[in-house]
Amino acid sequence: MKEAVFEVTVSLNDALAFASLSGDWNPLHTDEEFAARSQFGRRILHGAFSAGLVSRMAGMHIPGSDCLLHGMRLKFLQPILPPARLRVKGTLVVEQGDTGRVAVDVSDAESGRRYVEAWYEYGSQRPAATADAVSHPTTTGEPVILVTGASGGLGKALLARLGPRGIGLSRSGEGAVPALLEVAHVDALTGGAPIAGIVHCGWPAPDNTRLTKLGDAAAAIEYNLSQPLHQSIALSRVLIARGTPDAILLLVGSTAAQPGRHNYRMPLYTLAKALIPPLCRILAIELGASGQRCAAAIFDVIDTGMNKAMSARARLAHEDRSPVGRIASADDAAAQLDWMIANRSFLLSGATITLSGGALP
Amino acid sequence: MTSGPRIVTALATEEHASAVAAFYREVWNPAATTESVVAATRRSAARNVAAPGEPTPTALVLAGNRVVGYCGSIPQRLWDGVRERPAYWVKGLMVLPEYRNGPIGYLVVKELSRHLECSTILTVAPAARRLFSALGYTDLGAVPNWTRPLRPSVMVEQLDFDALGLNRLPNWVSAGVSVGRRTGIAGLTAKLAGLGLDVATGLARLPTAHLDTTGLGAPSRVELDELWITARENLKASPLRDGTYMDSRFGNGGEQGEAEENAGNPYTFVTTRDRGRLVGVAVVRRPRATSDARLKGIRVATVSELVFPIDRPDAGLATLGAIERMARAAGADALTCMSSHPILCGLLRRQGYLRLTGNVHFFLRDVSGSDRLRTDLGAWWLARGDGESDTSF
Amino acid sequence: MITDRDAKLNEIVSAVLELPTGTDVSHVRQLGVESWDSLAHVSLMLAIEGEFGVTIDIADQIALTSVPAIRLYLEERGL
Secondary structure: OOOOEEEEEHHHHHHHHHHHHOOOOOOHOOOOOHOOOOOOOOOOOOHHHHHHHHHHHHOOOOOOOEEEEEEEEEEEEOOOOOOEEEEEEEEEEEEHHHHHHHEEEEEEEOOEEEEEEEEEEEEEEOOOHHHHOOOOOOOOOOOOOEEEEEHHHHHHHHHHHHHHEEEEOOOOOOOOOOOOHHHHHHHHHHOOOOOOEEEOOOOOOOOOHHHOOOHHHHHHHHHHHHHHHHHHHHHHHHHHHHHHHHHHHEEEEEEHHOOOOOOOOOOOHHHHOOOOHHHHHHHHHHHOOOEEEEEEEEEEEEEEHHHHHOOOHHHHHHHHHOOOOOOOHHHHHHHHHHHHHOOOOHOOOOOOEEEEEOOOO | OOOOOOEEEEOOHHHHHHHHHHHHHOOOOEEEEEEHHHHHHHHHHHHOOOOOOOOOEEEEEEEOOOOOOEEEEEEEEEOOOOEEEEEEEEEEEEEHHHHHHOHHHHHHHHHHOOOOEEEEEEEOOOHHHHHHHHHHOEEEEEEEEEEEEOOOHHHHHOOOOOOOOOOOOOOOHHHHHHHHHHHHHHHHHHHHHHHHHHHHHHHHHHOOOOOOOOOOOOHHHHHHHHHHHHHHOOOOOOEOOOOOHHHHHHHHOOOOOOOOOOOOOOEEEEEEOOEEEEEEEEEEEEEEOOOOOOOOOOEEEEEEEEEOOOOHHHHHHHHHHHHHHHHHOOOEEEEEOOOHHHHHHHHHHHOOOOOEEEEEEEEEEEOOOOHHHHOOOOEOOOOOOOHHHHHOO | OOOHHHHHHHHHHHHOOOOOOOOOOOEEEEOOOOOOHHHHHHHHHHHHHHOOOOOOOOOHHHHOOOOOHHOOOOOOOOO
16 A cells, blocks of 8 residues: 655744745634633644645645645644654555545654544646547537546547547546536536536545544545546436437446455445445436436456456456356446447336356456 | 454344344335334244244345345154154245355354254255255155145146156056147046046045034134144154144234235144034135146145054045045145155045145254264155245245 | 376365376366365365365355356465
C-alpha cells in the first residue's frame, strides 16, 4: 500500500502568518493573554492550518506534481498547541486510473497523539495514459454514446470499440467533468449531437474496509453509495434532455453484489452494486415516459484496472470458477456492452443481464 | 498464505441463531428469523426423545460468521429386539452452492457424527451416500418401494415400466399393458386389468371380515402404546412407533414441515380393531403429485406409517384394505409404501402392490459398543415416514 | 520436462478421481470432472497432505479447485 510521511515543526509565528494570510485573527490563535484564559491555557493552531498540511501531502507526495485536488474532509481530534513537531502520514486507500483517495493522519511526532484525521480525493491534470480512448466531441450531428469512467479499463475498451461516436467522461484528464454531470456540460462535450446512449462505468472501486471498521462512515457512504446514485439520476436527466427517442442508459454492475465465495469482503462496493437491479427497473419506468430505456449489465471479475494486480493464486481461483476456465478481459466485457447498445428493442428496458460466462458464485 | 475467512466447524448453539437464520433464508425459508430459529431449537429440545431437554444436535461449518454448511438431526428411539435405545436421524445436509464439491459436506457430517452415538439415515442421492459410507455409516441397502395402482388406466398411460424395474409384473398386467399400447386402447384394457386386480385383492381380504376398519380419527396415546408393545415383541429392529412418536409426528401436535401443506395436517389415521381393541394402525399422507420422476406426475398417496403385530396377518391385511379405501376416497391414482420386512412384503404382494426398484438407502452407525442393532435390512421394520423422508422424496 | 513433484501430483489426481490410465491430468479442473465431488476433494487433500508432508488449511482447500491451483500452492511452499 502506498504511503508517505513527512514531519514539520510549527511555531507560534506560523500561527500569526496563517492569520495574516487567511484573515482569521481569532484571538484564540493570536492573543496570548486571551488564550491563557481559555480551556486550552495557551494559543492553539488554526484547524485550517492542518488543511495546508493535507494539501502538502497531496501536492508533494501522493500523487505529487500532477495532483488536482477534488475534495477533502478533516476531523479535528485535538487542538495543536505550538510549538509542536508534527508527523503527517498519508496512505493511498483507493486508486482507480488517475484518481484516488488518501487517508491522512496528523499526529505528534514524539508522543504519537493524534490531532487530525483527514482524507482527500484527487485527480490528475495530466492527460490520461491512452488519450485516444477519450474521444473528441463529434461535430457531425450523428448520435453519440457517452461513457463514464473513461479512464478505467472497461471504459477505455468500450471507447476503442465505439470509435468516433464514443465520448469518454472522467473526473480527470481530457474529458474531465465535474462531480455531477449536467446538461450544460454535456452540450459542450457533444457539440449538440443527440445522445443515443450513456454507459455508466464510473463507479467507485472496491474498498475492502469492513463496515464496522470505517473511520468516517458518513464520508464513505457518501462516496461509495450516495454519489453513484446521484450520478445515475443526473445521467438520466441528461438522457431525457438530450437523448434520442430510444436512447438507453446502461448501468454496469457486478456479481459481487450477490452472495458468493467473496464473503462480502468489499461491503461498500457490494452495497453500491446491489442498488443496480432495482435502480434499473425504476429508471426504466421513469425514462419510459419519454420513450427511453435503462438496462444493466452484470459482470463477474474483469481482468483490468483494479484486478490486474491480483495474485497468481487468486487468478487461478477465479479461472476455476468459470466453466470455460477464463477471466473476461476488458474487451470481452466491452463487446457485451456494445451488443446491448446495438439492441434497439424496447424489450431490453428494465432488464438486468448477468454476463458472467456462467461463473460459479 | 490462506485467503478468505476462517473456516470452523461447530455444534450449533443459540449463539449461532442469527447465522443459521441467514442460512435458512438463503436455502429453504425466506421467512426465517433469529427468533424463529431460537424458538424451534427450544421446542425440539423440549421434545427430544433421545436426550430429553437437550438441544437436537446440529452441525455447522462457518466461513467467518456465515454458515456455509449445515447438517441437522431428528431425535428418535430405536428398538433392537430387546430394549429401546436413544438415537438420531441425520437429516437436512446442505452446503451453499459456492462451497459444494469441496470439503464442507464432509466436514459438517463428520462434526455431527462426533456427537451422535447411534444414528440412521434414509437418503437417495448417490453423492450423499458415498459421503456417509466414508464417514463410517453402513449402507444396509435400498429399501424396496411398493406401489399399488388404484386407477391403472392413468398409470398405464403415463408410466415407463422399464425405468421402474417392473419386469416381473403379474401376467395379466403386463399382457394387458402391451396389448393396450399396441392397439391404442390402453385405457380400456387397464380398466379391465384394474377391475381384475381389485376383485382379486378384495377376495384376499375376506378372512379379515371380523375386524373393524371403519373407525375415524387418531387412536389415543394409550392405545398406540399398547399396540406398539405388542407389535415390537416379534420385531428385531425398528424405530420406535409408540403413542408419543405417532402423536407428535402425525397428530395435530406435530410439526408438519412443508409450506404447501397449509390446509392443515396432511396425515390421516386408519385403524383396525378386533372387538374394540386396536390391532392395526396406519398413517396415510394425502395424495399429491409425486416427486419421483419415474412416476411422472400421477397423484400418489403415501403409507407413511404402518404398525400391526406380525403374527396377526389378518390385522395387516385389514389395515391395508382400510388404507386403500381411504386413498381412493382422497382421489389418489396410486399408493406407495416402503418396506424391507418379509412379512409385510408378503402382505403387500397379496394386496396387489408392485415392487419397484428401491432408490432409498438405509444407513446405520452405532458406536455405542453394543452390537445388537441388526445390519440385515430384512430385519428392520421401516416406513416411508421415518426420518421425515415422506416430506423429502 | 515434468518434475518429480508434478508426476506424483498427477498420479494422486488420477487415482483419486479414477480417471482412465494415460489421461493428461495436468490441467484438470473440478468443474470439468464429474468424479471430483466433495468426497473426492477431501480424499485428494488428504493424499496431498500425506505425500508432501503439508497441512492444508480449510480455507485454502476450498480454493484448490484445479490441478494448476494445487501445483501453484505446492510451489509457493517450496515443495
